[in-house]
Amino acid sequence: VLAETMHSFDVAGKRVLEVGCGLGLASLVLAHRGADVVASDHHPLAESFLAYNAGLNDLPALHYRDLPWELPDTTLGRFDLIIGSDVLYERGHALQIARMMERHARPTAELLLTDPGRGNVGSFSRAMAAQGYTVDEAYGLFDDEGDAPGRGRLLRYTREAASQAA
Template sequence: MLRYQTRIIDLRIGEFDYRIRALKDRQQYYDPDEEAERAGVPPAMWAIFGQLWPTGVHLASEIAKRDIHGKRILEIGCGLALSSLVLQRGGADVTATDQHPLAERFLHHNAGLNHLIKVPYVHLDWRDDLDATLGKFDIIVGSDVLYERNHATLLSNVVGLYAADAAEVLIADPGRGNCGAWTTAMLANGFTSTESRFSVEGRPVHSGRLMKLQR
């Protein structure tokens, strides 16, 4: 029996309508075996994965504009995996990753809601030894994945391991303070950087950043 409440969110991304099952609110919590806490998800952060954040919607909308058919793409910190669903519909070879123990369950449920085939999922904890057997990816995407100070270094390591020699990285951020450190690390690893701005509700106008890095 589920011990948390959910809701269905309907939204349109590009030319398609999507149905997403999300947690009802940020007050939801259920970790009887402390599985999430062992995975590095403290109680105060437990419900974060299950929200549909504006940065995730913006990233998915950007992806929907692109021709990604046949591209090998990694979504990091996928949460509800809206971007992975958009990528799957667009014909990409996508792998979704997260550290939350319920992310895979929500991903597969949401794929079913949208009549999509099962999206491959890998549990990925940036703090642990990363699984090099995943191989290399043409594109790496993520939204709001730089919300802690050490995430700039950890994300740099993730990109360094999984990005192909000629790769693109798309990261949507609501305007947190760790973007500069991460971009600097990426430039040192041979990437070039451009970014565009967008507005995020509840934050200063145009505080959101879509960072696009290529090499």
């Protein structure tokens, strides 16, 4: 769902970070479109998978970063758009990713997350609201999930520069 969304999402002039990229499908779609994208994960094989998949798709190597969510990375910089698919799979991830957003999101950043309904969105949304973000949700995007509330959704968090917490 995230890769499909990235196929047509407006990324012109935006610096994009994919968190928990796994095999890198969404980053590969963005790279194919010529986007400025950094794929990140903390799995020891993610970089190899991403490079292999880029080669399979006739793309040059993508920019990759090993990015543990709980550790600050002062060299990574800030992004206009941060994306992730099924990254809230453990309770502690909500706070880790919210803190990572504080460190790496530009004042008018957007965050797009797909979530299959693992139950950790509420605490994440509260943490993002404290940073000045609002959320819009789209349901029924996963073929095997239907339109069940809380299942198969795309969450879009946005904030305006004036809303950024001090």
